[in-house]
Amino acid sequence: MGRTKISSLILGVALLLILGALMLTLGTQNDLIGLAAEATATALPSPAHTPALTWENASLDQIHFGEPKVVLTDTMGLRIVEWISNDEILILRDTSPIGKRVAIEVFNVESRSGRRVAEGNIWGKPVWSLQKRAVTYLLYDESRKTISLVWHPLDGQPVRIFDNAVQPIVLSPAGEGAMACSRTTGNLRGKVYAPPEREIRIGFARFAPPARTLGCGWKYDTAVSPDGKWQVVYNCEHFLLVNSEAGVIKELDLGTEVIEGRAFPRWALDAQWSPNGQMLAVVATMDRLPNQIRFLLLLDPWKNGLRAVSLPYGFPTELSWAPNSQFLLVHGEVGTIPPGFGLPRALLVNVRSSEYREVKLYPQGMLAGNIAWSPDGSLLAFLCRHVEEGHLGKDIAICLSSVEVGK
Numbered sequence: 001m002g003r004t005k006i007s008s009l010i011l012g013v014a015l016l017l018i019l020g021a022l023m024l025t026l027g028t029q030n031d032l033i034g035l036a037a038e039a040t041a042t043a044l045p046s047p048a049h050t051p052a053l054t055w056e057n058a059s060l061d062q063i064h065f066g067e068p069k070v071v072l073t074d075t076m077g078l079r080i081v082e083w084i085s086n087d088e089i090l091i092l093r094d095t096s097p098i099g100k101r102v103a104i105e106v107f108n109v110e111s112r113s114g115r116r117v118a119e120g121n122i123w124g125k126p127v128w129s130l131q132k133r134a135v136t137y138l139l140y141d142e143s144r145k146t147i148s149l150v151w152h153p154l155d156g157q158p159v160r161i162f163d164n165a166v167q168p169i170v171l172s173p174a175g176e177g178a179m180a181c182s183r184t185t186g187n188l189r190g191k192v193y194a195p196p197e198r199e200i201r202i203g204f205a206r207f208a209p210p211a212r213t214l215g216c217g218w219k220y221d222t223a224v225s226p227d228g229k230w231q232v233v234y235n236c237e238h239f240l241l242v243n244s245e246a247g248v249i250k251e252l253d254l255g256t257e258v259i260e261g262r263a264f265p266r267w268a269l270d271a272q273w274s275p276n277g278q279m280l281a282v283v284a285t286m287d288r289l290p291n292q293i294r295f296l297l298l299l300d301p302w303k304n305g306l307r308a309v310s311l312p313y314g315f316p317t318e319l320s321w322a323p324n325s326q327f328l329l330v331h332g333e334v335g336t337i338p339p340g341f342g343l344p345r346a347l348l349v350n351v352r353s354s355e356y357r358e359v360k361l362y363p364q365g366m367l368a369g370n371i372a373w374s375p376d377g378s379l380l381a382f383l384c385r386h387v388e389e390g391h392l393g394k395d396i397a398i399c400l401s402s403v404e405v406g407k
Contacts, residue, residue, distance in 0.1 A: 055324040055377060058405050060350055063327065065361050066402035068384060071112055073395040080370045080381055080398065084128055089372070089381055090135065091398070092126075095119060104135060106154065109379065109400060118152055124167055125221060131175035131228050132193075138165055138180065149180040149190065161191050166209055168220035168233035172200055173245035175228040181208055181220075188244075202247045211237045214267075214288050221270075226277045230301070234268040239282075241301050254297060255306055257286050266295060270318060274325040275375070278302075279351070281328055283316050296330065298351055309354050315347060318369060323377040326352060329359070331371050331382075338390045344368040361401060367392075368399070378403055 072078065077094035084090050087110045093103045103119040104126055117135060126137035134153040141148060141163075149165040152158040165180040172179055172192045179190030179200060186205035192198050209218040216236035224231050231242045232252075241250045254266040264286040271282045282297040296309040296316045315332030322329070328349040333342035346361040361380070362368045370383040380401045386393035 054405050055322065055326075058324065058327075060327070060348055060355060060357050062405050062407065063322070063348060063359075064404050064406055065359055065380060066404070068361070068363065068366075068382075068399035068401045070384065070397045071109055071400050072107060072114070072398040075394055075396070078383060078396050078398060080372045080383065081126060082128060083372055083374050083381070084130070084133070086374050086376045086378070089398070090126070090128055092122075100140075104137065107398070109381070117154065118150070118158060123147060124169075124219070127169045127171060127178070127222050127224065129171055129175035129178075129228070130224075130226075134175075136169055136171070136178035138167065138169065149178060151178045151191070151193065159193075162189060165189075166218050168222050170202075170222060170231055170233060170242055170244055171224055171228060175224075179244065200244070202242075202244065202249065204249065207238050207240060207249070207251075209235070211235055213237055216289075221268075223271045223273055223280070225273050226275055230277075232271050232273075232280060232301070234271055236267045239268050239271075252299065252301060252304065253306075254282065254284055254299070255308075257293075257295075266297070269294075272319060272321055274321050275323050276325040278325065281319050281321065281351070283319060294332075296328075296349070309349060309351070309356075311347065311349070311356065314345070318371050320371045320373040320380070322373060323375060326350060329361075329371060329373060329380065330356075331369055337365070337367070337387050341367055341387055341392075346371075373403075 079092040081090040121140035123138040176194040186208035188202040316330040318331040335343040384399040
């Protein structure tokens with residue numbers, strides 16, 4: 001009889017413990033649900049990194065882009081230069097509503113924080129040295145009325161290399177410094193900052209700006225190969241392969257288009273090295289701007305191999321490589337958003353087969369462009385701006401879209 005009472009008591013205590021635990025669990029779940037709802041209401045989640053993308057043998061259908069998230073806004077203007085690590089983007093930010101004052105900044109997409117590197121009347125696009133984590137740019141000095149070439153390590157102080165400089169900017173051997181075209185001599189001139197520090201010059205007079213045929217003036221752009229050994233510099237007249245260590249400059253031919261019996265040379269608006277350094281993807285046009293004529297060219301600079309990829313009308317205007325050097329994300333405009341803004345679209349192109357598919361990257365009612373794929377391929381950055389009832393949103397923003405390789 002005593003044993004029965006004890007067993008009943010034990011059973012009762014056990015039931016009370018189970019009931020208490022159940023109530024505690026339900027209460028905790030309700031609290032968690034409340035906290036999750038609160039967090040959802042107060043903050044958008046960051047685009048998640050995909051730590052181990054299976055790019056090997058991936059197909060066009062396996063690559064998926066997540067919904068874009070705004071990570072940085074500005075009312076005056078932003079431009080993406082390039083990714084300088086898997087978490088950092090080099091950007092340009094307008095700092096004055098009038099004039100040409102621009103800031104060069106490093107924006108960390110994980111911490112959502114920026115670091116200002118330089119500010120002033122910066123002319124053209126800066127060039128990044130991956131090997132030395134330094135940026136080089138042309139800076140107009142208002143007081144002295146001259147343009148200077150500046151070398152600026154992120155962990156050091158800016159150094160003015162020489163005055164009276166113009167584009168193109170070219171990295172010195174091994175990315176250890178910078179060069180630009182001297183307006184005085186027409187040569188590429190600069191310095192190497194690895195010991196021993198020394199000056200360096202390369203003959204450039206026959207390619208020196210200004211351009212003479214299509215009136216594109218003093219403009220030149222630069223794309224540096226992943227290993228830093230080769231660079232292409234290009235404008236409306238020339239597409240040049242440069243090795244600053246050997247002092248070699250080779251002009252490459254982008255071909256011609258024949259219209260009504262007249263041959264028009266193609267010229268590059270944009271050029272991007274594949275991550276393996278074996279190929280250049282080029283957005284090309286012909287004749288004078290403005291025009292809507294665009295070509296996607298794939299160029300093997302070592303064999304002078306050139307291939308055009310046929311794309312729908314409106315493509316390409318911009319492009320960016322996936323990390324496996326097989327896929328290109330290509331931006332284009334396929335119509336208008338009232339009252340006349342370009343309607344953005346994106347294609348994913350297999351450069352081996354020339355096959356492509358449209359990807360649903362940009363939400364409806366959003367202007368977008370300036371695309372840049374992170375080195376590991378897990379994130380895509382681009383500029384974005386909403387359009388509502390025919391009016392632009394007040395903020396220009398950088399959006400991030402996560403990228404996954406599925407089955």
